[in-house]
Amino acid sequence: xxxxxxxxxxxxxxxxxxxxxxxxxxxxxxxxxxxxxxxxxxxxxxxxxxxxxxxxxxxxxxxxxxxxxxxxxxxxxxxxxxxxxxxxxxxxxxxxxxxxxxxxxxxxxxxxxxxxxxxxxxxxxxxxxxxxxxxxxxxxxxxxxxxxxxxxxxxxxxxxxxxxxxxxxxxxxxxxxxxxxxxxxxxxxxxxxxxxxxxxxxxxxxxxxxxxxxxxxxxxxxxxxxxxxxxxxxxxxxxxxxxxxxx
Amino acid sequence: xxxxxxxxxxxxxxxxxxxxxxxxxxxxxxxxxxxxxxxxxxxxxxxxxxxxxxxxxxxxxxxxxxxxxxxxxxxxxxxxxxxxxxxxxxxxxxxxxxxxxxxxxxxxxxxxxxxxxxxxxxxxxxxxxxxxxxxxxxxxxxxxxxxxxxxxxxxxxxxxxxxxxxxxxxxxxxxxxxxxxxxxxxxxxxxxxxxxxxxxxxxxxxxxxxxxxxxxxxxxxxxxxxxxxxxxxxxxxxxxxxxxxxxxxxxxxxxxxxxxxxxxxxxxxxxxxxxxxxxxxxxxxxxxxxxxxxxxxxxxxxxxxxxxxxxxxxx
Ligand code: SF4
Ligand code: SF4
Numbered sequence: 001x002x003x004x005x006x007x008x009x010x011x012x013x014x015x016x017x018x019x020x021x022x023x024x025x026x027x028x029x030x031x032x033x034x035x036x037x038x039x040x041x042x043x044x045x046x047x048x049x050x051x052x053x054x055x056x057x058x059x060x061x062x063x064x065x066x067x068x069x070x071x072x073x074x075x076x077x078x079x080x081x082x083x084x085x086x087x088x089x090x091x092x093x094x095x096x097x098x099x100x101x102x103x104x105x106x107x108x109x110x111x112x113x114x115x116x117x118x119x120x121x122x123x124x125x126x127x128x129x130x131x132x133x134x135x136x137x138x139x140x141x142x143x144x145x146x147x148x149x150x151x152x153x154x155x156x157x158x159x160x161x162x163x164x165x166x167x168x169x170x171x172x173x174x175x176x177x178x179x180x181x182x183x184x185x186x187x188x189x190x191x192x193x194x195x196x197x198x199x200x201x202x203x204x205x206x207x208x209x210x211x212x213x214x215x216x217x218x219x220x221x222x223x224x225x226x227x228x229x230x231x232x233x234x235x236x237x238x239x240x241x242x243x244x245x246x247x
Numbered sequence: 248x249x250x251x252x253x254x255x256x257x258x259x260x261x262x263x264x265x266x267x268x269x270x271x272x273x274x275x276x277x278x279x280x281x282x283x284x285x286x287x288x289x290x291x292x293x294x295x296x297x298x299x300x301x302x303x304x305x306x307x308x309x310x311x312x313x314x315x316x317x318x319x320x321x322x323x324x325x326x327x328x329x330x331x332x333x334x335x336x337x338x339x340x341x342x343x344x345x346x347x348x349x350x351x352x353x354x355x356x357x358x359x360x361x362x363x364x365x366x367x368x369x370x371x372x373x374x375x376x377x378x379x380x381x382x383x384x385x386x387x388x389x390x391x392x393x394x395x396x397x398x399x400x401x402x403x404x405x406x407x408x409x410x411x412x413x414x415x416x417x418x419x420x421x422x423x424x425x426x427x428x429x430x431x432x433x434x435x436x437x438x439x440x441x442x443x444x445x446x447x448x449x450x451x452x453x454x455x456x457x458x459x460x461x462x463x464x465x466x467x468x469x470x471x472x473x474x475x476x477x478x479x480x481x482x483x484x485x486x487x488x489x490x491x492x493x494x495x496x497x498x499x500x501x502x503x504x505x506x507x508x509x510x511x512x513x514x515x516x517x518x519x520x521x522x523x524x525x526x527x528x529x530x531x532x533x534x535x536x537x538x539x540x541x542x543x544x545x546x547x548x549x550x551x552x553x554x555x556x557x558x559x560x561x562x
Binding site: 192 | 261274338416559
C-alpha cells in the first residue's frame with residue numbers, strides 16, 4: 001500500500017475548510033500549520049485571476065527529512081506515510097532544513113518537529129484524513145496509489161499529462177499530486193511576496209522556531225520545572241517587529 | 248516594457264501564513280567555527296610536527312590538544328544548546344539513524360573529543376612534571392606517555408571527517424540549494440586550516456621563525472583558496488535556481504551583504520597579505536593580528552553563508 005494525495009486545483013475554491021479541519025483534528029497550535037491554503041493573484045487589474053493552492057507534506061518516497069533525521073523520529077509507515085515520533089525527536093531542526101517544501105514546523109508546545117501525517121491515526125481506524133472529509137467540492141482525493149482501481153489512481157490516469165508535483169527536480173518523488181496547477185501556483189520562485197500578504201496582521205516571518213517563551217537555558221531546565229500551562233494566546237504576544245530580511 | 252512588470256511573469260502572494268525565520272542561527276555558526284578551530288589545530292599541528300623538530304615548538308605537545316579540547320567543548324556545548332530537547336541528544340547514541348550526517352558526525356566528534364582529552368592529559372602532565380606528583384591520574388598519564396604518539400596519527404586521520412561532516416549535513420539540507428557538497432567540503436577544509444593555523448599562531452611566540460613561517464604559509468594558502476571559493480559561489484552560482492534567487496537578493500544590498508564583505512576583507516584579504524608579508528620578515532605582532540582577523544572574519548563569513556539561504560521562501 002502506498003497512500004497518496006491529489007488536489008484538483010480546478011475545483012478548489014479557497015474556502016480553507018481543510019486548513020481549519022486539520023488545525024482542529026491535530027490540535028495544531030496558533031502560528032503553526034500542517035496544511036495551509038495559499039492565495040496568489042496572477043495578471044494586472046482588471047485582467048486578474050486568483051488561485052488557491054493547498055500545501056501540505058508530500059510524503060515523499062525519497063524523503064530528505066527522513067534521511068537527515070538523526071534518531072529516526074521521522075520514519076516511514078508501511079502504508080508509505082512519513083510519520084513523526086515526537087517523543088524521540090531531539091529538536092535539531094535538521095528536517096526543517098532538509099524539507100524542500102517547508103512542510104515541517106517546530107511545535108511551540110512540545111518543542112518537537114511536526115507536520116502533516118496524512119492523519120495517520122485516522123487512517124489506522126479506517127477513516128479518511130480530516131481535510132478530505134471536510135472539503136465541500138471534493139478537491140482533495142486520497143487513496144492507495146498501488147491500487148490501480150482506487151479513486152486517486154483513476155484520477156491520475158484520466159488527467160495524464162496534467163498531473164504535477166512540486167519541485168520534481170529535487171528527486172524526492174512526492175506522493176502528493178496536483179491537477180490544474182501551473183508554474184505560478186506550484187513554484188515559489190515564480191511568486192512575489194510583497195509586504196502585508198498576511199491579511200490579518202503584519203507578521204510575515206516567525207521570529208522564533210519552537211516555543212517563543214523558552215530560552216536556551218530554559219531548554220536545559222525544562223525537565224526540572226513545573227509545567228506551565230500554554231494556550232494559544234502564549235504564541236501571539238511576542239514582538240516580531242525586529243525581524244530583518246526575508247523575501 | 249510590459250514584460251518587465253512583475254505581474255506579467257510572476258504571481259503575487261495575496262494571502263498566506265507567516266513563514267519560519269532563520270532556523271539555524273548564530274549557535275550553529277559558533278558550532279561550525281569552534282569545530283574548525285578544534286580540528287584545525289590538530290591538522291596544522293601534525294603538519295608542523297612533520298616538518299620541524301619538537302624543540303622548535305616547545306609547548307605544542309600539550310597546547311595543541313588543549314586548544315582543541317577547549318574549542319571542541321564549545322562546539323559540543325552549542326550543538327547541545329541548539330537542540331530544542333538537549334537531554335534527548337542521548338537518542339543519537341541509543342537510536343542512531345546512519346543515513347544522517349548528524350548521527351555519524353556526533354559519533355565521530357565524541358570519539359575525537361575523547362581521544363583529544365587523553366592527549367591533553369598525557370601532554371600536560373608530561374610537560375609539567377612537578378604538578379600533582381601524588382595524583383594517580385597524573386602518574387598514570389606520565390607512565391603511558393608513549394600512548395600520545397600512538398593515538399596521534401589516528402586523531403589526525405579522524406580530524407578530517409570530523410571537520411567535514413558538517414558539509415554533508417549542509418548537503419543533506421536539500422531545501423538549501425546554495426550549499427553544494429563539493430564546495431562546502433572544500434570550504435570546511437580551508438576553514439579548518441585557516442582556524443588551525445590562526446589558533447597556533449596565537450601561541451607561537453616562543454617558537455622558531457621557521458615554524459612560524461610555515462604557519463603563515465598555511466594561513467596564506469587557506470585564506471586565498473577559501474576567498475576564491477567564496478567569490479565563485481557568491482558571484483557565479485548561476486546554475487542553481489534557488490541559490491541564484493538568494494544571492495540576487497543579497498547582491499542587491501539585502502540583509503547580510505555588509506556582513507559578508509566585512510568578513511571577506513577582515514578575515515581573508517587582510518590576513519592573506521599580512522601572512523604573505525610575514526613569510527619574508529618575521530613580525531610576531533602583525534602575524535598575531537592577522538590570525539585574530541582571520542578568526543573574526545571566518546565567523547562572519549560562515550554566519551552569512553549559513554543564514555542567507557534560509558531567507559528564501561520554500562513554498
Ligand atoms: S514534503 Fe517535506 S516533510 Fe514531507 S516527506 Fe517530503 S521532505 Fe519530508
Ligand atoms: S527536529 Fe526532530 S524530527 Fe526533525 S530531524 Fe531533528 S530529531 Fe528528526
